[in-house]
Amino acid sequence: MDLGLTGKRALVLSSSRGLGRGIAEALAAEGADVMLTARSEDKLKAAADAINARGAGRASYMTADLKSDAAGIHARAVEALGGPIDILVANTGGPPAGTATAVEPDTYGAQFDAMVMPVIRLAGLALPGMRERGFGRVLVVASSGVVQPIPNLVISNTLRSSLVGWAKTLATEVAADGVTVNLILPGRIETDRTGELDAANAKKQGASVEQVAASARAAIPAGRYGRVQEFADVACFLASERASYVTGSTIRVDGGAIRSV
Numbered sequence: 204m205d206l207g208l209t210g211k212r213a214l215v216l217s218s219s220r221g222l223g224r225g226i227a228e229a230l231a232a233e234g235a236d237v238m239l240t241a242r243s244e245d246k247l248k249a250a251a252d253a254i255n256a257r258g259a260g261r262a263s264y265m266t267a268d269l270k271s272d273a274a275g276i277h278a279r280a281v282e283a284l285g286g287p288i289d290i291l292v293a294n295t296g297g298p299p300a301g302t303a304t305a306v307e308p309d310t311y312g313a314q315f316d317a318m319v320m321p322v323i324r325l326a327g328l329a330l331p332g333m334r335e336r337g338f339g340r341v342l343v344v345a346s347s348g349v350v351q352p353i354p355n356l357v358i359s360n361t362l363r364s365s366l367v368g369w370a371k372t373l374a375t376e377v378a379a380d381g382v383t384v385n386l387i388l389p390g391r392i393e394t395d396r397t398g399e400l401d402a403a404n405a406k407k408q409g410a411s412v413e414q415v416a417a418s419a420r421a422a423i424p425a426g427r428y429g430r431v432q433e434f435a436d437v438a439c440f441l442a443s444e445r446a447s448y449v450t451g452s453t454i455r456v457d458g459g460a461i462r463s464v
Contacts, residue, residue, distance in 0.1 A: 204445065206233050206439065206440065206443035206444060206445055207443055207444025207445065208230060208233040208234050208235040208260075208439070208442070208443055208444070209233070209234030209235070209260075210234065210235070210236070211230075211234075211235040211236070211289040211290055211442075212235070212236050212238075212280075212284040212285070212286055212287065212288055212289045212290070213227070213230050213235045213236065213237045213238070213288070213289065213290035213291075213292060213442065214237075214238045214240070214276075214277075214280045214284075214288050214290070214291050214292065214325070214329070215227040215230070215237055215238065215239055215240070215292040215294065216240050216269060216291075216292060216293055216294045216295060216321070216322075216325075217240065217241055217269070217294045217295055217296050218237075218239040218240060218241060218247075218250065218292075218294065219239065219241035219243050219246035219247045219249075219250050219264075220241075220246055220250070220394070220395060221394035221395055221396055221431065222294060222344055222389060222392060222394060222396075222431060222434055222435070223239075223241075223292070223294040223344070224239070224250050224431075225431035225432060225434060225435035225438075226292050226294070226344075226434075226435045226438045226439065227239055227250065227254065227262065227292075228250075228253070228254055228435065229432070229435035229436060229438065229439040230260065230290070230292075230439055230442060231254045231257070231259055231260035231261070231262055232257065232259050232260070233259070233260070233439060233443070234259055234260045235260045235289075235290065235442075236260050236261050236262075236263075236284055236285075237254065237260060237261075237262050237263070238262075238263050238264065238265065238279075238280040238283055238284055239251055239262060239263070239264040239265075240264070240265055240266075240267045240269070240276060240280075241264075241266065241267070242266055242267070242268065243266075244264075244266050247264040247265075247266065248264065250262070250264070251263065251264045263283040263284065265279050265280070265283070267279075269295060269317065269321035270316055270317045270320075270321060273320075273321050273324035273325050273328065274324070274328065276325065277325055277328040277329065287329070287332035287333075287336070288329040288332070288333070289333065289336075289338060289339060289340065290339075290340040290342070290442045291325060291326060291329050291339075291340070291341050291342070292342050292344065292438065292442070293321075293322040293325065293326070293341065293342065293343045293344065293366075294344040295317070295318045295321065295322065295344075296317075296318075297346075297356075297359055297396055297400075298314045298317075298318060298356075298358040298359055298362070299358065300355050300356055300400060300403040300404075300407075301355065301356075301357055301358060302354075302355055302357055303357040306357055306358060310358065311358065311361065311362065314358050314362055315362055315365075318362050318363070319362055319365055319366060319369075322343060322366060322369075323369060326341050326373070329341075330377065330382065333377075333380070333381075333382045334377060334380040334381075334382055336381075337380060337381040338381050338382070338444075339377070339380075339381065339382035339383070340382070340383055340441070340442045340443075340446075341370070341373070341382065341383070341384040341385075342384075342385055342386075342387060342438060342441055342442055343366050343370050343384075343385070343386045343387070344386075344387055344389065344438070345363045345366060345367065345386045345387070345388050345453070346359055346360075346363050346388060346389065347388045347389065347390045347455065347457050347460060347461050348360040348363060348364075349363050349364045349366075349367050349386075349388065349453070350388065350453070350455070350461050350463060351460075351461045351462065351463060354404075355403065355404060355407060356400070366386065367386060367453065370384050370385070370386050370451070371384075371451050374450045374451035375451060378450050378451070381447070382450075383441075383446065383447065383449060383450035384450055384451065385441050385446075385449060385450060385451070385452050385453070385454060386452070386453045386454070387434070387437060387438050387441060387453075387454045387456060388453055388454065388455045388456065388457065388461075389429070389434055389456055389457065390423065390429060390455070390456065390457025390458055390460040390461070391419055391420075391423060391428045391429065391457070391458070391460065392428060392429040392430070392431060392433075392434050392456070393428040393429065393430060393431070394431060397428065398412075401415045401416050401419065416428075422460065423457075423458045423459065423460045424458060424459035424460065425458030425459055425460075426458075427458065428458075429456060429457070429458055433456065434456045437454060437456050441454065
């Protein structure tokens with residue numbers, strides 16, 4: 204299936220590792236040119252070099268602070284990609300673990316500025332061009348916690364849920380202009396972040412990391428953690444020409460872990 208991504212320009216946030224890197228690799232494999240962002244230059248360079256070695260779409264990268272420099276990120280991406288952004292993949296780092304009774308109220312404001320506002324700002328910068336050209340994709344990487352709250356992740360459950368309301372509202376406003384807005388919800392995908400969360404839960408429960416991971420896998424109908432490539436393939440489809448009639452949706456990639464219909 205030709206996804207129609209050759210020559211498309213994609214800005215993929217937080218893409219030096221994990222899900223962000225996986226999405227960038229998948230888009231580039233389909234011929235898109237991608238801009239990677241993160242704070243670690245070494246990891247970014249390694250990711251970009253790996254993508255460019257495959258010889259399909261090309262990869263550029265920039266070190267960036269999403270919280271304070273959305274306008275700068277957008278301007279640098281447009282310059283490096285040689286034109287306006289067609290695809291915005293809004294992936295942001297996960298906040299600290301914590302329970303609702305333990306997290307201090309002021310923590311939410313700081314994390315909102317880091318996780319939510321950069322997405323809204325960057326979309327606001329990219330959308331006018333998308334609407335003018337009659338093509339655009341805004342894809343928000345959220346969490347299964349927006350449907351089924353995850354224990355000990357109250358900040359993520361709360362703040363990522365705000366992006367659900369924003370994305371659904373935006374989708375209705377830009378659909379007629381050829382722009383889609385969707386959320387993709389990872390369940391337990393095997394990444395460094397998942398390992399960090401397993402370690403945090405192990406400490407909280409007084410168990411080993413291996414015990415926590417085994418328990419988590421047992422609760423997933425698929426019986427395992429997902430692979431980054433499996434998640435990235437779904438994201439790549441949603442960003443493609445082929446997904447032109449999919450918008451305002453939350454797509455679960457969770458091995459059946461979410462129990463609600």
